[in-house]
Amino acid sequence: MFKSMFKWISWRRLNDIGILGMNGRNIDYIGKYNDRSLYPLVDNKFKTKRMAQKYQVLAPKLQGVIEHQYEVKTLVNLLADKDEFVIKPARGSGGKGILVITGRKGDQFVRASGKEISLESIERHVTNILAGLYSLAGAPDVALIEDLIHADPLFDKYSYQGVPDIRIIVFKGYPVMAMLRLSTEVSDGKANFHQGAVGVGLDMATGKAAYAVQFEKRLEHHPDTGQVLNDIQIPNWPDLLLLVSKCYDMIGLGYLGADIVLDKDKGPMLLELNARPGLSIQLANGKGLLPRLRQIEALEETHLTAEKRVAYVLTSLQ
C-alpha cells in the first residue's frame, strides 16, 4: 500500500479511460443537470421518504420522527416495542450518524457491530442529530427511526456484518453504473471505501459482478470470507434498475446516486438518494463514467418512461 503512494496514472490515460474527475463531475454534470432547488428532496431523507411513498418507490418503513429536543425523552416509549431499528439523521451526509440496532440484551441495545449501547447513549445520539452534528453545515436536523433491513441471505457469505448496498448512478433517468458495497472486518462493518469496504462493479446488462476492489486495488475474493466475488449475481436486476430509474421521475435530478438494499422479504428498497454521488464507483467497475454519460447525452430523444429507459440500458449501454 505504501508503494502505491508513489504510483500515478498519466493524465492522458485517465482521459482515455474516460474517468470522470471531481471538477468535471461538479461542473459538467452536477452543475448542469441538478437543479439546486431540488436538493432538499434528497438531502433531507424525511422528504425523500415521503416522495417515495407518493411515487410508490419501495423504501424502509418510517417508524417515528424526533423533531425537537423535548421529544428525545419519548424515545423510551417509541422504542419500547422495538427490538431492531435504525436511527438516522434526515440530513446526514456520507452515512454519518446512522445507528443500527439489531437486538436487546437486558436493558442494553445491541448494535450491528455487536457492541452494547444504553438507552441514554441512544438519546445522546438523537440529541446530536437534532443539534445538527451530522448534517451539512451543522444545520439543525431531525432524527428518523426506521425499520431495520434484513439483508438478503444471498450476501451473507460476502459481507462482514453490515448490510451490503448497491450504489447506482442514474443519469437523466438511465442507470449508467452500479456497484455493490460489501463491508469488511477492516471497515468495521461500514460500507465506506477509505475504511476498507469492498466495491464490486456490476455489469449493467446482467447485474453480475464484473470487477472488485478494496483499498483501490483489484481483488478476486472477499478478504474476510474468502468467497469468489465474481460469482455474485444480483437477483431481479431489471426490477432494481426500474426502481432507481423511477427515482429520477420522482426527484427530477439529472445526475443522481441511488443507494439500494436488498431485503430478504421485500426485495430491492431505496435507502437514500444522493445529489453528489462519489467517483469511487469507477474504481469498483474498473471503468470510467464518461463514455456512458456521453452516450446518454448524445441521445436525441430520451425515453419517457422508466421501463423504456431500463430496456435501453439492458440492451444498448456500452
Add this chain to the structure above:
Amino acid sequence: MSRSSFYFFIVLLVFIGLVTAWMRHVDTGIPLKPGDKASAWMIEARVDFKAMEGKPVLASLNLPKHIPGFRLFFEQTASPGYGFTIVDKEGVRRGEWSIREASGAQTLYYKVQVVVDKNEKGVKQPKPEENAQVINLIWDQAEQIAARQLLAKAYNQSSTDVSLTRELIKLLSSRSEKQNAALLMEGHSKAEVLQKLLTDAGMKVRVPMGLYLEDRRRNQSLVPMIEIYSAGEWHLFDPETGKQGLPENFLLWNRGGNSLIDLIGGEDAQVGFSMIEQKMPAVELAQEYSSDEGFGILSIHHLPIEEQSVFKLLLLLPIGALITVMMRVLIGIKTSGTFMPVLIAMAFIQTSLGLGLINFIAIVAIGLMLRSYLSALNLLLVARIATIIVIVIFIIGLMSLVGYKLGFNTGMTVAFFPIIILAWTIERMSILWEEEGARQVLIRGGGSLLVAVVAYLGMQTSWVGYLSFNFPELNLVVVAMIMLLGRYTGYRLLELRRFQAMDQA
C-alpha cells in the same frame, strides 16, 4: 451565462484591474515594484552678504514653486537669529529673512528637497504683462547696427517667432557672425543679449534662471535660459545650445524674471547653490503625495494608520483564497473546513510561521484531548462548541503565559488565532476521529496545515503584499483567476494517484 460571455467577463475583469492599476501607477507615481527608489535632490541655497552696521536687515530670496519635472518634497531654512517667513505673492514665492540688527558677514541657508517627477508639468504660466519688461541694456550705434544685421538675417531664415529665436541663438554662436556676436556680447551674457534682441524684434521675452543638477556640486550659480511668448504659450530655449524645451536635469528656480535676491540693510549679496542626489523609497513619496483628486481619493493611504494595517491584512485574503482554490481544484487536497486554512494562514502572518505552527498544533491537540472527555458528557452541540471555545481561550492564555515566562515575547501573539474557527476545527476533527479513525484526522489536519502554510507563503511574499495594498484593483485579476478555476473541469493532481489502479483495468 454562455461560454463566450463568461470568458469575455473574465477578460474584462482582468483588463479593468490591470488598466486601473496602470492608471493609478501613472497618476500617483506609486511604483509597480516594491523597493523602487525615486531620484531626489537636496539643494541648498547659501546667501552670503555683509550686513551694514546697526541696521535692520531684510533679505528676500526667490524660491522655487511648481517646478516642471520635479516635485517639492520638503524645505527648511537655517539662519541663526533671523526670523523667516515665506511670502507667496502673485504666483511668486519669496523667502524673507529678517533681523533687527546684524553686523559683519552673514550666511543664510535655504534647503529644499525635490523629487524627480516626469509628470509634473509645473503651473500654467501667466500671459506677459504689457510694458512690464525692464531691460537695462543700452546699445551704442555700432552695436545697434550689428544687432539689426543679426536680426535681419535671422528673420530671413525663419518663419515664426519660435524659429526666429532658434535662428538667432544659432547666429550668436556661429562662426560667420563671430564679429557681430562678439561685439554685442562684450560684458553681457548671451541670455541678456538675446532678451534685448528679441524684445527689439517686438517679442515678449523673459529670462528664467535655473540649475543644472549634478551630484555633489558646490557653489553653483543659476544659469539663465530664454523664454519667449508666442501663440499663447511660453517657449523655453537654452541660449547656449539653441535647443528648445527644458534641458535634462535642469531645475527651473525662477521663472518670472524676478530678481533672485533682494537685500535691504546689507551689501555684496552672493547666492551659491550646492546639491546632492538622494534615493528615496518611491512608495513613501507617492503616499506623502496622495492627493485628493483622481486616484488619490480612492487610496487606502487616506485611512488612519491603524485601519490601514487592517486593510493591509484584509487585502491579502483574496490571494489566500486563490491559493486555497488552487490547492483544492488543481491539486485536490482535503482540508477541514474549506477556508479554515486561509484564516490560519492569517494568524501565521501575525505570529510568524514556526511559532504559529507549534501553537496551532498544540492548541488543536490539547483541544482534541479535552474534547474526547466532553463527548462523554452528552452535551448539546451548541453548548459543546461553546465549551470548546472557552477551553481554546484557556489554552491560548496558558500558552501565552508559558511563552512569556520562558522569555518568548512572541507568545502573546497566539491571541491572533481565530478562536471560533479553532473550536470548530477541534469539533470536526474529533468527530472525524470517532467516525473514520485517526488516519483521516491526520490526512485532513495535515492537508489543512499544508494549505495554510502555502497560503501563508503566498501572502507573505513581499510583492504580493505590496501590490495588493497599493493597487487593490489588482484583486479583480485575482477574482478573475478564481472564477476561471471555478470552471476548470480537468483532473485534480491527486486524482492521478487516486485512480492509479485504473491502469490495470
